[in-house]
Amino acid sequence: MAQCSVSTRFGDLTLTEEDGAITALRWGRAAQQDDTPLLARAALQLAEYDAGVRIKFDLPLRVAGSxxxxxxxxxxxxxxxxxxxxxxxxxxxxxxxxxxxxxxxxxxxxxxxxxxxxxxxxxxxxxxxxxxxxxxxxxxxxxxxxxxxxx
CATH class of the missing domain: 1.10.10.10 (Winged helix-like DNA-binding domain superfamily/Winged helix DNA-binding domain)
Structure with missing residues (x-):
């Protein structure tokens, strides 16, 4: 599990990547900052959303649960x-x-x-x-x- 954090107007957000997909976004900063291509792409897309230049995310997602x-x-x-x-x-x-x-x-x-x-x-x-x-x-x-x- 790799994580990285992004500061936005909505607070600090931490993205989690597992097995090539984004699996979580939580408020707050991760203790460890990992650098993977997917996390970098996801962080950039969140920053673009925050800046008002992105209206749709293009990321592999995996939702756990039922x-x-x-x-x-x-x-x-x-x-x-x-x-x-x-x-x-x-x-x-x-x-x-x-x-x-x-x-x-x-x-x-x-x-x-x-x-x-x-x-x-x-x-x-x-x-x-x-x-x-x-x-x-x-x-x-x-x-x-x-x-x-x-x-």
Whole structure:
């Protein structure tokens, strides 16, 4: 397992690579900084996203967990930059309860890259599992120009 950290307006972020895929993104700095081609590419893409010049990530990802976890993450990946969907929308598409989608969204191991901040509740803004909670979710949505969707 290799890790590297990137400083962004959303906080310090640590990327984890395992067996040629990004497997995690966490808030905070890693104690050890590794230099692999994939981590360098991922760090560059995060910096580009932070600078407002990247709207989609192009990285090999591996989501651990159940088939539902992987399916929800795949559905979240399909939400375009600057747009949102609801837990209910994704639940209908997958044929599962909205609560299960919410749990899977909260368990997203690679936030920002898998943009769970783009998932809203039926009545609007909901929580966020990343550092800073709802404030970070709002900052990410504003960064993507989705601020009008927050009301």
């Amino acid at each position: 088939a539902l976890q992987r399916d929800v993450c795949a559905a979240i990946l399909a939400i375009p930059f600057g747009h949102t969907r609801t837990y209910g929308d994704i639940a209908r598409d997958l044929g599962v309860p909205a609560q299960a989608v919410g749990q899977a969204c909260g368990g997203n191991p690679i936030p920002i890259v898998i943009p769970c901040h783009r998932v809203m509740g039926a009545k609007g803004l909901t929580g966020f599992s990343g550092a800073g909670g709802i404030e970070t979710k709002v900052a990410l949505l504003r960064h993507e120009g989705a601020a009008g969707l927050l009301i």
